[in-house]
Amino acid sequence: MAPRTCSARFRNIGPIRAALLIALIQTPHRFRTKRQLWAYSGLALETHSSGEYRYVQGQLQRSNKPVALRGLNENHNHDLKGIFQGAAVKASSVAGPFHEFYTTLLTKGMNPAMARLTLARKIATITLIVWKKGVCFDAAQLRRQVSV
Secondary structure (H helix, E strand, O other): OOOOOOOOOOOOOOHHHHHHHHHHHOOHHHOOOHHHHHHHHOOOEEEEOOOOEEEEOOEEEEOOOOOEEEEEOOOOOHHHHHHHHHHHHHHHHOOOHHHHHHHHHHHOOOOHHHHHHHHHHHHHHHHHHHHHHOOOOOHHHHHHHHHO
């Protein structure tokens, strides 16, 4: 049986990055959700909270204190983070659908470092979906998400 080809190629993950991804992740079924891949890759935000509940007039109520953000998680696979961040840097500098996504984030007022992190998460998510489900990358779906 001949291998299936896709019309739109996912060019940001080249052959070397793809080989490293296969070696580091081994199987995409390790991750049930994209957030688990983000945490393993070091792209997830670390949050901490304390004092979730308090007593008000003898009744236990949930506090309205916001959750404290502590930055990105430190317990992660450094090589995998480098792969996704390298792909995001390349995608943000080369014309294509990911560059459009990146520039849209910048025009909305997002910090460039946060926009690259968001782009790295997007690339990690698409990589997981393409690998796990065996579907082809469709840039039209990315454009739809940008306009929303």
